[in-house]
Amino acid sequence: MTAAARIIIDEIRGYHNFLKFMIGLVVLGALASAVRFVLGLGVTTNLNDVYPWGLWISFDVVTAVPLAAGAFTLGAIVHCFHIKKLEPLVRPAIVTGFLGYSLVSVGLLLDLGQPQRAWHTMVYWNVHSPMFEVSMCIMAYTTVLFLEFLSPVCEKFGYHVPLRVLRWLEMPLVIGAASISTLHQSSLGTFFLIAVDKLHALWYNPLLPLLFWMSAIFTGISIIILEATMVHRFMGQPDESELLEILTRILPWVLGAYLVVKLPATFLLSHGPLFDRPSLLALFLAEIIIGVIVPMFMFMKKACRVDQRMQLRGASLVIAGLVLNRFNVSMFGMEQPDQLIYYPSIIESLVTIGIIAAHVLFFVLLAKYFPIFEHHPETVDYSIPDHARKTAAGDGHTQAAGAGH
Amino acid sequence: MSSLPVNFDTTKSFLIDTTKCTGCRGCQVACKQWNQLKAEDTTFFSGEGYQNPPLMSEYTFTRVKFKDYQKDGQNEFAFYKEMCMHCNEPACASVCPVGAFVKTAEGPVIYDAGRCIGCRFCMIACPFGVPKYEWSKAFPLVRKCTGCYSRIKEGMQPACATACPTAISYGTRGDMIKEAEKRLKNRPERYHNAIYGKDEAGGTGILYLTQQPLDELGFKPVTKRSLPSYTWQALRLVPGIFLTVGGGLSLLSWFTHRKERLRREELFKNSKLPAETTNVETKEDSP
Ligand code: SF4
Ligand code: SF4
Ligand code: SF4
Secondary structure, three states, rough: HHHHHHHHHHHHHHOOOHHHHHHHHHHHHHHHHHHHHHHHHHHHOOOOOOOOOOOOHHHHHHHHHHHOHOOOOOOHHHHHOOOHHHHHHHHHHHHHHHHHHHHHHHHHHHOOOOOHHHHHHHHHHOOOOOOHHHHHHHHHHHHHHHHHHHHHHHHHHOOOHHHHHHHHOOHHHHHHHHHHHHHHHHOOOOOOHHHHOOOOOOOOOOOOOHHHHHHHHOOOOHHHHHHHHHOOOOOOOOOOOHHHHHHHHHHHHHHHHHHOOOOOOOHHOOOOOOOOOHHHHHHHHHHHHHHHHHHHHHHHHHHHHHOOHHHHHHHHHHHHHHHHHHHHHHHHHHHHOOOOOOOOOOHHHHHHHHHHHHHHHHHHHHHHHHHOOOHHHHHOOOOOOOOHEEEOOOEEEHHHHHHHH | OOOOOHHHHEEEEEEEEHHHHHOHHHHHHHHHHHHOOOOOOOOOOOOOOOOOOEEHHHHHHEEEEEEEEEEEOOOHHHHHHOOOOOOOHHHHHHHHHOOOOEOOOOOOOEOOOOOOOOOOHHHHHOOOOOOOOOOOOOOOHHHOOOOHHHHHOOOOOHHHHHOOEEEEEEEHHHHHHHHHHHHHHHHHOOOOOOOOOOHHHHOOOEEEEOOOHHHHHHHOOOOOOOOHHHHHHOOOOHHHHHHHHHHHHHHHHHHHHHHHHHHHHHHOOOOOOOOHHHHHHHHOOOO
């Protein structure tokens, strides 16, 4: 026992200081959430009857879900649209997605008043509730991501039979992931359709769910660009900017389509005055210009698309715009003119920082111990196995197939 | 979701005639007593005006709002009793992921504390800001006016309606609307010509008559459409979207993978060594 502990402690000692810092933040966040359970929501958070939802819902759920959209977007691009070149980016994206969704669940559980009853959603169905739909989807999708994530784990330990099953399941999982994600990404927008007289007209319009879904797609793509660039810079992985260039070619189309839906929806379908509150108008313009228009024009130019630094900048702008948009919808736009301004308490902030740090930390650790980047796509058969038995002979992994015959 | 009564005319409703309210707050006290709610430690003028406590809360399901106004150079008061509106199609019930809120056939919208997971979506959804949270507890629940469901099931009237000396009438919604319309017709000079709650949020179980225009009194302007219909128009598309996206992507993949599959079948037929050939092919794509 002590020997094992010794090994683990030595292993941690060897980590880079940045990782140690992340571990510190995670521990702080865990302590803060313990305090939340001991002292209660009222004392530890700045939530009250006027602000029943705060940072934890706005960031840990409403913003974190689209930030974790990379896995399903890339899965669909690579496998359904069959741009197989991008294959090396898939695995890191799945790991990020899996971590992201697991941490969304953690954030949601911390925010619930009765987390021990979370299973009630599976028993007492209410199909009229967008929250019901989103929780079911998040559970289903986390399972899908977990299955996809099992591939590197099985490879690491050399489990061949489950690997074969997982490969056979790959296409169904990719398609399932895209459909489930479409549902819950958009349903997060449906949440706010009930806030008819609360959410400001700049954001309230019946197409909000569609806009949430489209913005999840361009955010997913941008997150992959950001992640691949970071991993190249700080984790010594190969430069993928040539592959990322393909993604930056897709981005302006999605951003443009988003604008084409968003602007008419805002001006024609909203009810209520649009320009009555200057601060909200400024937030709205910031979100559109910084997060959509500027990166769209950037990536329309070839010079920006091939330059690794510009790729990173453009993607960061998109992500910043998305974060602002989700906060606008779930927090700023919901504030009534005469209300006190909400700001998160120290405990709330520590928990959210802890969750972000946990994401970075677990990603680095997984990359350290599992074959996430050393994935060799040429050994994988991605075609739909319509003759499963016959094509099995054509697969790279013949050991397991041989065992079956 | 809930056992929605089809005909809301037969559900029980409050008719609150604010022109007859004397601001005695008997209803507030009766509600606290019947529901055994703790007293709140409050200070005067902590809210908008003379009303006390300043807001509804986990301890206060109903509260009389005081509104100062000027009439013919005189300072006057208007009062109105704030409580759950017991909407015909309640937003709180539609958004609750576990269906903890139910619109009963009798009229009250009731809450099942044993189901609630504490997500507080009901608080976001309610257009009148009614559900309140037990912020003082580590594992809090939602609290709100019960419509005195336990009393009306036994044929009694709600505690606050019984206590009220002047302003509250209680009966079926159809009767209460008729009564309100009669009053508006008989004494138009006494009333602002509107029944708050008749159409608000798709119709509510509490109907108000006032003397002043509604917004002056502090009534929230809310949509006339039932709130659940706003989310349902998006949510009802969910199964269709799921099938369309799933089916569309499957079809797309079938086509995009077609060439490769044909080639492999070809190879299989010619019983060459397919394993090596395919591997070589894909290797070219990979970086
Ligand atoms: S007033 Fe609010 S809490 Fe009461 S029934 Fe209507 S939506 Fe529900
Ligand atoms: S807080 Fe409770 S009652 Fe309200 S929506 Fe959530 S689960 Fe339902
Ligand atoms: S109906 Fe009952 S619970 Fe509601 S305000 Fe009146 S006394 Fe209170």
